Amino acid sequence: MSSFTKRFGKPLVYCGIFIYFFVMRYFLITAGDDYYWISDKGQYLLEHHFYGPEKLYGGNSNGRYLGSILEIFTVKNVLFGMIVFAIFLTLLTWCISQLLGNTWQSTLMALFLIFSFQGKYVTNILCWNAGFVNYVPSITLLLCYLVIVQRQLRESSFIFKHTIFMTFLAFLVSFAGGFFAEHVTIFQVGLGALVILVGLVFKGTIKLKPFNYSYLLGACLSFVLMFSNPSYFEESDYRGAGTSLVDMINNYATTTHFWFVTLNFIPIVIICGSLIVIAISDKSRKLWDITGLSLIFVIYYTLANTYLSSLPIDKVFISVGLSARFSRYDALVSGLFVIFIGYAILRIFLKDKNNILLFFSYFSYLALFLPFFIILHPLNIRGMFASYIFLYLITMIFLTRALKVSNLDKSKFLNIFVAVCLVVLFANLQTKMVINYQANLKRVDNVEYLSGKKLLTKHVPFRDLVMRNDDLSLQDYTYWKAFLKK
Numbered sequence: 001m002s003s004f005t006k007r008f009g010k011p012l013v014y015c016g017i018f019i020y021f022f023v024m025r026y027f028l029i030t031a032g033d034d035y036y037w038i039s040d041k042g043q044y045l046l047e048h049h050f051y052g053p054e055k056l057y058g059g060n061s062n063g064r065y066l067g068s069i070l071e072i073f074t075v076k077n078v079l080f081g082m083i084v085f086a087i088f089l090t091l092l093t094w095c096i097s098q099l100l101g102n103t104w105q106s107t108l109m110a111l112f113l114i115f116s117f118q119g120k121y122v123t124n125i126l127c128w129n130a131g132f133v134n135y136v137p138s139i140t141l142l143l144c145y146l147v148i149v150q151r152q153l154r155e156s157s158f159i160f161k162h163t164i165f166m167t168f169l170a171f172l173v174s175f176a177g178g179f180f181a182e183h184v185t186i187f188q189v190g191l192g193a194l195v196i197l198v199g200l201v202f203k204g205t206i207k208l209k210p211f212n213y214s215y216l217l218g219a220c221l222s223f224v225l226m227f228s229n230p231s232y233f234e235e236s237d238y239r240g241a242g243t244s245l246v247d248m249i250n251n252y253a254t255t256t257h258f259w260f261v262t263l264n265f266i267p268i269v270i271i272c273g274s275l276i277v278i279a280i281s282d283k284s285r286k287l288w289d290i291t292g293l294s295l296i297f298v299i300y301y302t303l304a305n306t307y308l309s310s311l312p313i314d315k316v317f318i319s320v321g322l323s324a325r326f327s328r329y330d331a332l333v334s335g336l337f338v339i340f341i342g343y344a345i346l347r348i349f350l351k352d353k354n355n356i357l358l359f360f361s362y363f364s365y366l367a368l369f370l371p372f373f374i375i376l377h378p379l380n381i382r383g384m385f386a387s388y389i390f391l392y393l394i395t396m397i398f399l400t401r402a403l404k405v406s407n408l409d410k411s412k413f414l415n416i417f418v419a420v421c422l423v424v425l426f427a428n429l430q431t432k433m434v435i436n437y438q439a440n441l442k443r444v445d446n447v448e449y450l451s452g453k454k455l456l457t458k459h460v461p462f463r464d465l466v467m468r469n470d471d472l473s474l475q476d477y478t479y480w481k482a483f484l485k486k
Contacts, residue, residue, distance in 0.1 A: 013107065018090045020426060025085035027433040029440050029460070030075055031467035033130040035476035036060065037071045046072060051230050059238035059378065063226035066179035067134035074129055081129065088136050095143035096389075099150060099357055100396055105409065108418050109396045115425050116270075116392060118263040119464050120381045127433075128467040131382050138184040139386040141177035142191070145170060145215055149195055150357065153206055163210060170211035171218040178222020183371040184386050189223050190367070192216030240376040248373040253331040255318060256372045258308075259381045261334035264388065265305045267395040268337070272298045274395075274402035275344055281405040282348075290344055297337055304330055313469075338366070341394065348401075358397045365390040436460040444480040452477050 036042055037060075045052055045060060050068055052061045060068075074081035093110045100106035114126065124131045148170060151159045159166060174192060178185040192215045199208035232239075242248070261268070272294035279287035279294070307326070311319040345362055349355045368387035372379070403409040439460045448454035456472040463470040 010107065014090060014094060017093055017111070018086045020430070021089040022082050022086035024430060024433060025082040026078065027430075027437040028081075028085075028127060028129060029436060029466045030129055030479070031471070032128070032474040033060070034071070034075045034128075035479050037068065037130070038075050038479070042072055049229075054231070054234055054236050054238070059236070061229075061231040063182070063229035063232065064134055064180055065226070066176060067137070067181070070133040070137070071130050074133060085132065088140050092136060092140040092143065095140060095147050096393065096396075098147045099143065099393060100400065104415055105400070105403070106396075108415060108422065109399070111422050112418075113392055114429075115422075116266045116395070118265065120259070120263065121385060121388065123464055123467060123469065124380065124382045125385055127465045131467070134180050135382055135385045138177055138180035139389050141173045142184060142188060142386070143389070144173050145191070146357075146360075148211065149206075152209065153356065155207070160209070166209070166211040167214045170215035174215045174218035175222050178219060178226055181383070181386065182226065183368060183383065185219075185223055185226050186371075187364070187368055187386070188219035189216070192219045238378060241374050242376050243374065247376060251376065251379070252373060253328050254324075255379055256369075256384070257331040257334040258319075259384045260369050260372075260387065261337055262301065262304055262330055263308070264391060265301060267391055268301050269298060270395050271341065271398050274398040275348075277402040277406055278348060278398070287347065290347060293340055297340065300333060304333075355397065358394060361390040361393040361397070365394065432462045432465055436462050436465055441484075444475070444477070445484060449477055450481045450484070
């Protein structure tokens, strides 16, 4: 590898990634809440500290201050929206790559994230501005701190030499990260406290620095400010939580376990496939149980997803006509699969001190899902995104080990092949978004529609790349009239 590639290769790649996401955001079709936030109601909330009567403002009255501000200004100004979109997706890619080892291989793994999504994440997070600005920045900023802690564990000279800068950065990351999604805000406090607790109890494991304390301080301040919003202390038809064990089990059995496990088919296949390779390659230990269970889970989830794909879905992505018996059975299998991942980690990685990230990712995958046992409504897959990111990290760590034991980790041919495949996938995604964008401009450029006399009747070609599968009722003619200046 030439010195130029070593020095400028990755910066150029990340510049390319930024430019791609920057252009991609231009072709995103706004929908639903995007129009709400630039309406008079959104302006009222902006001017009244994001609090208003529940009957008029519903769940939009909340403490997601930065998420709501970004939503307003990224919809009002397309260029600003493109910059925000590109910054956070590029930063998310960089953080995942750093955590996985900061190699060319880890960069490719990070880029594959988007194509590992179940379609509902694409529709609810990637291709909907309101979903993106609340759920991507929050988990990205959280991962930024994990990168800092990882460097701290490795005693990076930069981390220790620039204490003042790192102290301010850690505070900013947690303080800003606490104004997007409630469960991530709570998790930040736990993360900050956990790092300090480990440093105090297990001296020598981590050398505590001022930035560890500033991160916790920022997390606590944002927690207090977010939940000081009066909307969280009022009765609401939109928000609902309970402590009934029956309700918790019912939530999991009928809805949330599908998002938590079952529909994440690509990670499931990669996890099981990687474990099979690892088990077969390990001659010193008899890992036949890992191999057998991996095969069983792959077969089961292939059949389960085939069945689910045959069913129509409603507006919040719940399968219509789903067998209650299948749902309960699948909930049980999903619980067993999560236990199986933990079992595999203990069997294979327990003595590997370099895989602290793996143990933490497993813990975080569970911890960020737990609030959705208590939350009765609203229930939507968007809330699972932070938990999914840690499932993805688990998946890629397993894959990294499988590539290593099969001597494919340093294969230039494999890296080139994967890179070419990713280029094709990204080109395909961009092409679909461009086609959708042009089709949308054509359908809204209608005098009767723009005057409010006629509703849209045509869908864009790729409905899964628009919020709620391009529900026509979620398009606002007043926005498009102003957009087209007619």
